[in-house]
Amino acid sequence: MRKTVLISGASIAGPALAYWLAQYGFEPTVVERAPAPRAGGQAIDLRGTAREVAERMGVLPEVRGRHTGVRGMCYVDRDGRRRAEMGTELHGDSGGPIAEIEILRSDLVDILYRAGKDRTEYLFDDTITALTERPDGVRVEFRHAAPRVFDLVVGADGVRSNVRSLAFGPHERYLDNDGHYVAIFAMRSEIDLGGWHQFHAMPARRKGELGRSAALYPVGDNGDARAMFFFSEPDLSYDRRDETAGKRIIAERFAGEGWQVPAMLRAMHADPDFYFARAARVRLDGFSRGRVALLGDAASAGSIGMGTSLAMVGAYVLAGELAAAGGDHRVAFPAYDEIMRDYVREAQKPMPGGTKAFLPASRFGIAARELFMRALPYMPWRNAIIGGMDKTANMVRLKDYQPLAPTGARSSSASSPASSDR
Structure with missing residues (x-):
């Protein structure tokens, strides 16, 4: 009998897991x-x-082909003069704040979706509203589709995972405030970024606060960019679904600043694809409860530059361990947890100095960080400074798993008919 698995979330972890399960x-x-x-x-x-993992899926050449072309990161002053820089080659191909392979999230989502869509059923424009575990599986209720029973359910639906809240409990039990807020949106840069992810740091507005940062990330060489704002503040009271409120908060925190901030604020109001959230870290004592497991940010959000890698590796391991256990989640889920536990723990270690180093509160602190970055290439122990990211990225050795049975094609549709509750 073929095992049915419902996956919540079609970003990166979800489609990757669906591919391997099929x-x-x-x-x-x-x-x-x-x-x-x-x-x-x-x-x-x-x-x-x-x-x-991407190579075993056969998509690595396409991933490389959609590389954004970024060369590294640098800090600039309010007049755009470069103060310090860090190239992608400095810490190895998988180390440093910017890796040798960088790709837009939307591009990787597209690649993974197309790789497995012919053997995966997709239910778009829908969400899970209730989970009830019973002896023969998990009864799932949806907002639109009819209820169904699946053998297993996997939450791959982000930091504020709906599946985690339904199966594990309220978000407050598992989310730690990571100390800052972030806003991201698309724009056309008014300056030539030269392939560099450029940051402009600003000191705190008031005593007792941390600093702020604005950044532009180049996408290709035609002027497209991703704009970013970072600031630290106690928990804000606002409706997370209210895009206008988020934009108003950003405009207030960065009004009157230099560099490209005025142009960024103008572009922000014109972009409908605006993301604004508090950075958070997920803390779990286990990645599964009964027939429900968590994957990607739902299980391990809060890493520095490792989130996509955790999702891709986790998807391969979870699907493979289910195959090795003949679909028995009582064996597969603990094995998945065992393989991923140390990997997640290492990936979630904070950057040296934490948020205070990322958002220095004073002009002196900003200058000290720039001086440190200029000296870093000449330090023989520079890899230890950034936490050994390259070593962490390679700490899981992939097993070779075998299929349970011959695979067959599945139709993919945004409006696939749901089977009845059995």
Whole structure:
């Protein structure tokens, strides 16, 4: 009997898991709140073992072909003069704040979706409203589709995972405030970024606060960019779904600043694909409860530059361990947890100095960081300074898993008919 698995979330972890489950003879279904594969989003890194996963999927050449072309990161002053820089070659191909392979989130989503869509059922424009575990599986209720029973359910639906809240409990139990807020949106840069992810740091506005930062990330060489704002503040009271409120908060925190900030604020109001959220870290004592497991940011958000790699490797391991266990989640889920636990723990270690180093509060602190970055290439122990990211990215060795049974084609449709509750 083929095992049915419902996956919530069609960003990166979800489609990757669906691909591998289908390879091993399972029947994956992906439910996604959006009406289609998600567009937009920032650039993301593909590091270490995650590249081997992409290679085994046969998509690594396409991933490399959609590389954003970024050369590294640098800090600039309010007049755009470069103060310090860090190239992608400095810490190895999988180390440093910017990896040797960078790709837009939307591009990787597209690649993964197309790789497995012919053997995966997709339910777009829908979401899970209730989960009830019973002896023969998990009864799932949807906002639109009819209820169904699946053998297993996987939450791959982000930091504020709907599946996690339904199966594990309220978000407050598992989310730690990471100390800052971030806003991301698309724009056309008014300056030539030269292939560099440029940051402009600003001191705190008031005593007791941390500093702020604005950044432009080049996408190709035609002027397209991703704009970013970062600031630290106690928990804000606003409606997370109210885009206008988020834009108003950013405009207030960065009004009157120099460099490209005025142009960024103008572009922000014109972009409908605006992301604004508090950075958070997910803390779990286990990645599964009964027949429900978590994957990607739902299980391990809060890493620095490792989120995509955790999602890709986790998808391969979870699907493979289910295949090795003949679909028995009581064996597969603990094995998945065992393999991923240390990897997640290392990836979630904070950057040296934490948020205070990322957002220095004073002009002196900003200058000290720039001086440190200029000296870093000449330090023989520079890799230890950034936390050994290259080593962490390669710490999982992939097993070779075997299919449960011959695979067959599945139709993919945004409006696939749901089977009845059995």
